Each structure stands twice: as C-alpha cells, then as structure tokens.
Amino acid sequence: MDLGLSGKVVMVAGASRGLGNAIAHALQAEGARVSVSSSDTRAIAQAGEALPGSLAMLCNVRDPLQIQAWVDATLEHFGAIDALVVNAGGPPPGGFGDFADEDWQAAFELTLLSAVRLVRTALPALKKSGGNILFMTSSSVKEPIDFLLLSNVMRSGVASLGKSLSRSLAGEGLRVNTIVPGIVETDRIKALVANQASAAGVAQEVQRKAMEALVPLGRFGRPEEFARVAAFLLSPAASYINGETVTVDGGTMKTLF
DSSP: OOOOTTTTTTSSSSSSSHHHHHHHHHHHHHTEEEEEESOHHHHHHHHHSSSSTEEEEEOOTTEEEEHHHHHHHHHHHHHHOOOEEEEOOOOOOOOGGOHHHHHHHHIIIIIHHHHHHHHHHHHHHHHHHHEEEEEOOGGGTOOTTTTBBBHHHHHHHHHHHHHHHHHTTTGTTTTTEEEEOSSSSSHHHHHHHHHHHHTSSSOHHHHHHHHHTTTTTTBBBBBBHHHHHHHHSSSSTTOOSSSOOOEEEEEEOOOOO
C-alpha cells in the first residue's frame, strides 16, 4: 500500500533514539521529509546523519523558545509542516508519598505542558497544510502502572488533550490521534529487564522470558512494528481515523477500549 507520505514534512520530537527514532526512519522510508529533535545534542546529531536529507535540531521540549526555533527552522528548511509527532520522556517512578510540589511541576512541564506547547507552536502551519498530529503516550493511559504515578497522571492528560483536539480541530481539516506502545524492544526496555533481573536476583534471560510471557504473542515488539503503525496514522491512508487511541502491544492490555 502506498501511504501517500511522499514529500510530506513530518516533525518528530524525541527522535534521537528509541521509538521516536524508529518512527522517523519509517516515515523516511515512505518518502516523507523528516525534521527530528532531541534534548541530547550528540544523539540528535548522530540521528540526523542516519537520516539523509533530514533536519536534526536540539530541542528541549520544556523550553518554549527552543520549540519555536525548531518549528521556525523546519518551515524555513522545508517550507511546510504536514504532521507532528508529540513525544517526550517520562517523569521518574514513585508513589504518592514520594513526590513534593516541585516534582509534580517538573512532570507537568516535561510531559503535559510540552505537548501543549508543541501543538500550539506548530498549529498555524498544520492548519495551512490540513495536516495531523500524533501523540505518543503509554499504556498507563488505559491501565495505571504501579509506582509510575506521575506518568499515569500526566500522560492521561496528554491523551485527554489529544481527544479534545481531535474534536475541536476536525472542522479545520486536521486529524489528531494517540498511539500507545506496549513492551517494545528499545534500549530503555533492555535496561528495565536488566534492572528487574538484578532486583529479583535472576539472570536477565529469565527475567525477559517472564516479561514476554505476559504478552499473548509471546515476545517483545520490534521498534519497526510500532513505527509502521505510527506512519500509517500519520499518512493520508488513515484519512478517516480521528480521535483514536491505537495500542501496539501484542494484545497485552486487558481493557476493552
């Protein structure tokens, strides 16, 4: 299937590694022109080198001035913005008693307010192109995760933002969707396996198999599998999909919706 992405300009935040990076590669493979960013100077430079013809920029999504600079540079470089992938790192783990006001504020700035600012800044260009927005969240928006209280709350806010915008912007020709990854084999998941294995006093392979057993398909997802779904949602091929939260988790979650 031709997704119709050839020549489209897509901004992908948090794209120096992991799922954001996989999305950028999937988009470019479909002929899209990608503008990628990260708060890690060295990592985003390396990511840009691996994406020929891309625009790669430093952008800390906590900083509205850096967001504006990234959007301005994308417009100057490519002349348009057809889609935006909203993606940011998650706040630290912990329960209710672990966090003070400043921790809640920092989580708000990183995960929720950054999403608001990214959309607000890119929206005029997206309206001109009749583009679309894809929010990356986590399974916590459907099933809260123990000891990830900050993420549970802030990412649920991002999902609510996406659903609200899908209704308010539809009349202007924009689509807005949310994508939820399950356990996809990134460096972050590999580190999680190692940490949990150490805590449990077992070999990493034993811990990995225990985690894979929780997935009905019996394995971790591959980044490219997740990225292909994201590319589809960002493409004209998904022109009647709006306001949806699409889960890519091998059937792990038990929720009906």
